[in-house]
Amino acid sequence: MRDLRKSRQQLLSFLLRHGRNSPYRHRTKMHRRWLGELVFAHPAQHLTLEEMLRRIERAEALCDRLKAAILDLVPQWSLAPVVQAIQALRGVSLLVAAVFVAEVGCFGRFASPCERRDDPAWRDHQDRQYVGANLFGRGGLDLSFSGPRHPVIRDRLAELPEPIRNIAWKAQVRLSARYRKRIAAGKPAPKVVVAIARDLVGFIWAIARMVEPKFA
Helix, strand or coil: CHHHHHHHHHHHHHHHHCCCCCCCCCCCHHHHHHHHCCCCCCHHHHHHHHHHHHHHHHHHHHHHHHHHHHHHHHHHCCCHHHHHHHCCCCCCCHHHHHHHHHHHCCHHHCCCHHHHHCCHHHECCCCCCEHHHHHHHHHHCCCCCCHHHCHHHHHHHHCCCHHHHHHHHHHHHHHHHHHHHHHHCCCCHHHHHHHHHHHHHHHHHHHHHHHHHHHC
């Protein structure tokens, strides 16, 4: 995913440097068609554009293959119940849950979610943000869902015990309110998402600890 984002950013910088602004939203079919119809004055510029597009296509294909492999392997995993349980939380898809659980490993080594502040496994050595915050803040957290009435979330909750559903609802009410409040206060959206994601980690820990002892 980092390689894909980097390749997309390089393409965007190349286009801006040559004064080419897409009239369409990025990563749409119309945008791709627009890229294919671009004409540059020098053959080297065409070559650069073509190679950048090929690099993006290769990265997208690799991401798709790896995502499909993860989805196939999760049911065979000993921590699959944890992955399933934390999907009760708003914005946590199966893929995000699987990556997060793999990143953390054993949740039982934390006596409380606050201990993540002192554990290097929760840190990102580049910008010192928490691993959990980075995972969601860099695209995994989706606060656009319409709550537990959303069919995807409703289906997830249906198979989970009531205590887990209660934590998920508490998380949704609290974090959604904080998100709206901070956005209304004029806080930059990326920073708000990361801040909310850091709070979400605590709810993930609480749910994981309810399931993990039975299967760890």
